[in-house]
Amino acid sequence: MNAGTMTIGVLVLASALASTFASAPARAAEPKPLPPKASVGEIVKESKAADWRPLDLENTLYMDLPGGRVVIELAPPFALNHAANIKALAREHYFDGLVVLRSQDNFVVQWGDPDEKNPRPVKDAKMKLKAEFTAPIKNDRHFTRLKDVDGYAPQVGHSNGFPVGRDPKKGETWLAHCYAMVGVGRDNEADSGGGTALYVVTGQAPRHLDRNITVVGRVVSGMPLLSSMPRGPAPMGFYDKPEMQVPIKSLRVAADVPQEERSNFEVMRTDSATYQKVVEAQRNRGGPWNVVAAGHVDLCNAPIPVREKSGEQK
Template sequence: MKHLFMVAVAAASLILPASAEEPAPIPSPGEIAAAAPASDWVAMAPSDLLVMDLAPDARGKPRRVVIQLMPAPFSQGWIGNIRKLAAAHWWDGTSVNRVQDNYVAQWGDATEKKPLPKGLATVPEGDYVTQTRGTGGQKRSVTSDGRPLVMNWSGWSPGWSWADQVDAYSTKRSFFRGWSFASTDGKTGWPVHCYGMVGVGRNMSPDTGSGAELYTVIGHAPRHLDRNIAVVGRVISGVEHLSSLPRGTGALGFYEDAGERVAITSIRVATELPTADQPRFEYLSTESDSFARYVDARQNRRDPFFITPAGGADICNIPVPVRPVAVK
């Protein structure tokens, strides 16, 4: 019996290592981004960052919001105006004057009487949509089984990646130089209203806004605004200082009492600040294999918490990863 027992133990010892092996855990989208090599991250130019300092909160803590302006060729008429407004320090002393629940936080001159700097452009409505002069797409596979994850756009400029899912507002979803866009034909594109995106307030058409009145999305993505209002940037840091503000009780969330408004101390292009005070950020390249895997993971959550992969994702549920960089 003792001999048979020893044989059984020996046999079990041969089996245990194989049965003890567990499949490698499937990484979450955040883990994929965190594991991306340094070469997959792209530095944001300080000249493309707006730094908005609000008055300190009730406990005296500073409130800084950093906005990245959109790259050319999109919305450049409005962005040119925004750069002029920032250079003129026009927003200093204005305020956040509207906070509408599940919609937007808006800032500018609540009196609408502050003179604007000279030389601001009047931007036509046609600039809500930009010609990309695309001619077609080419699939790129990055998985071991050759499964296509995104579509590389081979149109007017390198850098387009078209995702393979259709949403309710467009027939194509795209990423370009770290930004989300939409299209119906692949030859024109427009930026989309996702959480944290910054747009230009305007009056009734044909007015398109100068860029002096801005807002950021603080709720569910209002995609119905796409192609109806200019999108000029996105909040990459400090959105909580806007999204957590008390909701306005007036129509559309405007503050009825001037005392409710949150004062803006200053808005500057980062390059106007001392070097040590300039924020530094980088984004995960939307042309990288790491981003392709990230998109796939956002569309098909297979990490341990999830039971049933959705098989798709709204483009606003595929935020491009952004991270701060320590200033050396």
């Protein structure tokens, strides 16, 4: 190799190296710490009385278990007939003495009559109703839409303290299967449920059930009593021994309970400006712990604050 050839080789190598370094991606900059923002807890703490509403006693259920009370609020605009039938069942004491009979891991806890061969009869209520998987949009007068995209509904948001999906083209709305939502158990036939078997979502939100089961409300207090129940060893989490079942002491409509025995909870108004701050805080959490803001909130991860109010509930 002569001097001229060596010089050309060096120049080619230098050019190649320069091209390689020029095309190499720049090293990603370290994310800047997020600025501090008000947390959900701080927003709730600074809320005003007008940001809250009391539970509707006529549409609130108290399910008393050996470990404490579960408070359920019904949502009649989304399942009018089922809500009325469940209240009728409660008023004829149908659930008293029945049991929690199923706890399936990462899914649901269910209660009702464990005796399929000789089920408890009903009196004035009905065993079966026509399914109410969706309701007309006109029934919902409190919808506040989330701007976030959802994979299960064209639009999602909240209505008077409940997570909902809706399809404006079809004119339909429905309650979503988020954690703590209460639904009506049924068989394969769509119209085979009526409220004698109820379940609550205790795991990852099974949104694929939306519009396949009648959803009637949500638990506003007492979820730890349900979500911590031992998982059933039989298929679908059923308890295979009677001693594993948890007895229901009573299930009553709150309006029928003496005032001194009532629970006193209120729910943040989901159409309030303060609740929109709660959602935004969840969507874009600030520092110092968070490094990256998600810029997104899932319908079932938008918290709906509930608080116990001191004093008597009227």
